[in-house]
Amino acid sequence: MSPSSSSIAAEPGAVPAPGEHHEHHPSYLVDGTTVKSWLLTLDHKRIGVMYLIWVLLFFLVGGIYALVVRFELLTPGPTIVDAMTYNRAFTMHGVVMIFLFMIPAIPGAFGNFMLPLMLGAKDVAFPRLNLLSLYLLLGGAAIAIWGMLNGGMDTGWTFYTPYSTHTTTTVAPILFGAFIIGFSSIATGLNFIVTTHTMRAPGITWFRMPLFVWAMYATACIQVLATPVLGLVLLLVVGEQLFQFGIFDPARGGDPVLFQHLFWFYSHPAVYIMVLPSFGVMSEIVATFSRKNIFGYRAVAFSSLGIAFVGFFAWGHHMFVSGQSTFNAGVFAVLTMLVGVFTAIKVFNWVGTVYKGAVDFKTPFAYFCGFLYFTVFGGMTGVAFATASLDVPWHDTYFVVAHFHFIMVGATIMAFMAALHYWFPKMFGKTYHEGWGLVSAALIILGFNATFIPQFLLGNAGMPRRYYEYPERFQTLNVASTMGATLLAMGFLITAIYLTYSLVYGEKSSANPWNSRGYEWLTESPPPTHNFVGPQPVYKDEPHFYVDPEKAEVPDAV
Amino acid sequence: MQSSSAAPAHHAPGVPPVPTVAAHFASLDVQQHAARLGMWLFLATEILLFAGLFVCYANYRFMFPDGFAAASRHLDLTLGTINTLVLITSSFTAAMAVHYAKEAKNRQVVVMFILTILMALGFLVIKYFEYSHKIHVGQLPGPYFTDPEPSLQVAGVPMYFTIYFLSTGLHGFHVIIGMIVLAWVGFKANRNEFSARNYTAVELGSMYWHLVDLVWIFLFPMLYLI
Numbered sequence: 040m041s042p043s044s045s046s047i048a049a050e051p052g053a054v055p056a057p058g059e060h061h062e063h064h065p066s067y068l069v070d071g072t073t074v075k076s077w078l079l080t081l082d083h084k085r086i087g088v089m090y091l092i093w094v095l096l097f098f099l100v101g102g103i104y105a106l107v108v109r110f111e112l113l114t115p116g117p118t119i120v121d122a123m124t125y126n127r128a129f130t131m132h133g134v135v136m137i138f139l140f141m142i143p144a145i146p147g148a149f150g151n152f153m154l155p156l157m158l159g160a161k162d163v164a165f166p167r168l169n170l171l172s173l174y175l176l177l178g179g180a181a182i183a184i185w186g187m188l189n190g191g192m193d194t195g196w197t198f199y200t201p202y203s204t205h206t207t208t209t210v211a212p213i214l215f216g217a218f219i220i221g222f223s224s225i226a227t228g229l230n231f232i233v234t235t236h237t238m239r240a241p242g243i244t245w246f247r248m249p250l251f252v253w254a255m256y257a258t259a260c261i262q263v264l265a266t267p268v269l270g271l272v273l274l275l276v277v278g279e280q281l282f283q284f285g286i287f288d289p290a291r292g293g294d295p296v297l298f299q300h301l302f303w304f305y306s307h308p309a310v311y312i313m314v315l316p317s318f319g320v321m322s323e324i325v326a327t328f329s330r331k332n333i334f335g336y337r338a339v340a341f342s343s344l345g346i347a348f349v350g351f352f353a354w355g356h357h358m359f360v361s362g363q364s365t366f367n368a369g370v371f372a373v374l375t376m377l378v379g380v381f382t383a384i385k386v387f388n389w390v391g392t393v394y395k396g397a398v399d400f401k402t403p404f405a406y407f408c409g410f411l412y413f414t415v416f417g418g419m420t421g422v423a424f425a426t427a428s429l430d431v432p433w434h435d436t437y438f439v440v441a442h443f444h445f446i447m448v449g450a451t452i453m454a455f456m457a458a459l460h461y462w463f464p465k466m467f468g469k470t471y472h473e474g475w476g477l478v479s480a481a482l483i484i485l486g487f488n489a490t491f492i493p494q495f496l497l498g499n500a501g502m503p504r505r506y507y508e509y510p511e512r513f514q515t516l517n518v519a520s521t522m523g524a525t526l527l528a529m530g531f532l533i534t535a536i537y538l539t540y541s542l543v544y545g546e547k548s549s550a551n552p553w554n555s556r557g558y559e560w561l562t563e564s565p566p567p568t569h570n571f572v573g574p575q576p577v578y579k580d581e582p583h584f585y586v587d588p589e590k591a592e593v594p595d596a597v
Numbered sequence: 598m599q600s601s602s603a604a605p606a607h608h609a610p611g612v613p614p615v616p617t618v619a620a621h622f623a624s625l626d627v628q629q630h631a632a633r634l635g636m637w638l639f640l641a642t643e644i645l646l647f648a649g650l651f652v653c654y655a656n657y658r659f660m661f662p663d664g665f666a667a668a669s670r671h672l673d674l675t676l677g678t679i680n681t682l683v684l685i686t687s688s689f690t691a692a693m694a695v696h697y698a699k700e701a702k703n704r705q706v707v708v709m710f711i712l713t714i715l716m717a718l719g720f721l722v723i724k725y726f727e728y729s730h731k732i733h734v735g736q737l738p739g740p741y742f743t744d745p746e747p748s749l750q751v752a753g754v755p756m757y758f759t760i761y762f763l764s765t766g767l768h769g770f771h772v773i774i775g776m777i778v779l780a781w782v783g784f785k786a787n788r789n790e791f792s793a794r795n796y797t798a799v800e801l802g803s804m805y806w807h808l809v810d811l812v813w814i815f816l817f818p819m820l821y822l823i
């Protein structure tokens with residue numbers, strides 16, 4: 040902040056801009072209603088809403104591919120599609136879900152909307168770059184989708200060479216699309232880092248930042264530091280596809296393991312690009328719905344940075360079976376397990392927060408419970424995987440698929456749904472039906488378990504991933520998994536219906552319906568265009584400052 | 598506090614207007630701090646982009662030490678050295694532009710940027726001669742390598758030229774982007790847009806140019822010297 044703004048009182052020389060004293064401040068939703076006022080907006084809130092719409096759409100596309108895959112595996116032989124279509128379907132499922140949903144979803148939609156509000160700022164540092172990053176995402180998506188309609192790709196989302204440079208499917212446009220999406224991710228990350236450094240309102244010190252902001256900050260650091268390497272490796276693969284340079288092709292003296300190093304140097308940290316934001320969301324929600332100050336604020340904040348840091352040194356655990364030396368395997372195993380330590384710090388602090396809290400069991404809290412379970416279960420299977428000797432039989436089986444869906448998809452989806460419900464009143468000024476919220480949360484959590492627990496068992500029994508046909512004896516579990524996926528889809532469908540309904544017919548929400556102490560609730564719901572009306576809120580408490588219910592009586596009695 | 602504008606009501610005629618602060622920034626200082634921080638982060642991502650190529654180089658140099666040594670002896674050290682000097686000098690003129698901008702000497706800023714761009718052009722011309730020689734004798738990437746020269750019939754030589762063309766090509770692309778950026782900032786300087794208080798664009802433009810220089814300072818020894 041500038042030196043003059045260190046005090047909380049209004050800056051003496053600040054002249055109110057013309058028009059600042061009108062009584063009526065329209066919310067950002069209605070301040071300008073033309074299509075252009077949305078498409079070219081520089082308002083972080085509108086950009087966040089547009090992100091939300093698009094990532095939901097991408098989620099739908101990815102989900103349809105998932106159902107194709109799942110229904111194909113209903114019987115041991117061919118079921119609904121041919122083998123090549125199946126390969127394209129699981130590839131596009133992975134590409135769409137990872138690059139177009141999981142990575143941009145929480146930072147793009149909720150990060151954009153909430154970060155400036157939580158920092159008491161009027162906007163992100165670079166509003167134009169913010170809009171650009173949305174359009175880069177859409178541009179990249181358009182190119183990738185064009186590629187996928189004109190041939191598709193059958194390499195799996197990991198694009199392993201030399202297969203990806205030899206397949207006859209259209210790899211180049213899809214990789215190029217992913218390359219552009221990478222720029223979008225870098226732009227968002229860069230913007231958030233600068234915003235956090237420069238836009239904090241007076242009174243918001245580093246240790247008074249909401250934990251969601253800490254999580255977004257740590258995520259942004261990974262986005263900025265890891266994505267360029269992915270960009271380069273995608274370019275090299277595109278070049279190699281078009282010109283057969285042979286950089287990664289063993290037939291021409293190239294080294295496919297180098298591809299794996301470069302790819303996982305991004306993609307392992309990328310899993311934290313996906314889950315760190317969910318950790319942030321959950322820290323907010325657990326405090327709000329336990330009505331307690333977050334236990335171990337600093338530990339939770341620093342563990343995000345810790346995860347971001349050690350996440351850069353763990354990539355080798357994807358290559359335990361690529362011929363790396365036993366020594367390397369050992370080093371990567373230990374470094375990988377360190378990630379588990381930092382995650383455990385968070386888990387213990389969340390549990391400590393709930394302990395003896397006055398829990399308000401609303402929909403977001405239901406998702407928090409699911410989240411805790413998926414994180415612990417999925418994380419434990421990760422630690423098991425990090426044990427190199429266990430990885431060898433499990434590698435590239437359904438056990439891997441189940442592991443990363445539990446932790447990455449499970450945790451992220453729980454957080455995304457929790458955030459959607461928690462911030463729905465803030466973003467749209469409407470409330471939704473609590474009963475339907477709880478029903479669909481139960482359905483989704485149940486569906487998730489029913490989908491992926493059978494996959495753990497399948498993997499353990501030796502069913503490889505990415506196979507079109509399988510022996511008879513795996514069928515029962517596959518049927519169970521497909522039924523789970525159907526349940527899951529129903530849960531999302533119900534949510535889509537009642538949230539859309541609430542958007543139109545929902546009751547008007549108060550400014551702070553959850554009685555939260557989060558900074559984003561200090562303004563109206565939905566917020567006005569410049570976020571705050573009148574004098575800026577005063578920040579003199581910690582962001583999650585709830586009175587401990589046990590001690591609440593004491594000050595009252597005095 | 599977030600005030601919306603810092604423009605005073607009066608300023609002497611002829612003196613460039615004091616810059617306005619975008620509505621969402623608390624003050625000009627904060628705005629400039631943000632711009633600089635953003636640029637540093639962006640430059641970090643650029644370095645990381647090239648870092649991937651450096652890793653490729655290191656890996657293959659390790660795999661084919663003889664091929665890489667043989668091939669690097671076939672680069673034109675004289676032209677490479679001249680180009681290094683040209684770029685270092687251009688980095689100096691870019692720095693001078695910032696120096697003049699701080700003193701609100703817009704005219705000199707324009708001159709310095711023109712000099713910088715001319716040297717960038719010189720760099721590209723020299724690069725053009727280097728490339729056309731390589732193409733002529735067939736020292737080309739991977740499967741296109743056709744040079745019959747006996748000392749180049751070593752495993753790894755085509756890979757060396759793959760990396761050579763990829764990294765100098767990517768660098769050359771950055772040179773062109775840099776020229777465009779400097780031309781645009783120079784154009785603004787020509788319109789007297791900068792003052793002693795607000796010269797962020799000049800600073801950021803020349804920071805970008807230093808990056809282009811810096812990357813070359815790594816590429817030159819990597820490709821030509823060792």
Ligand code: HEM
Nearest residue numbers: 310314356375376379421422424425434435439443446447
């Ligand atoms: C925190 C969130 C995490 C996410 C989002 C995540 C995600 C993933 C993904 C996507 C894969 C599969 C990649 C592929 O081959 O397609 C994977 C594999 C793996 N994960 Fe995780 N993971 C997480 C946490 C952990 C933790 C905490 C550990 C260990 C302590 C771990 C250890 C492993 C190992 C060893 C593999 C390789 C399995 C194999 O390919 O054989 N993961 N993870």
Ligand SMILES: [Cu+2]
Nearest residue numbers: 307354356357
């Ligand atoms: Cu990993």
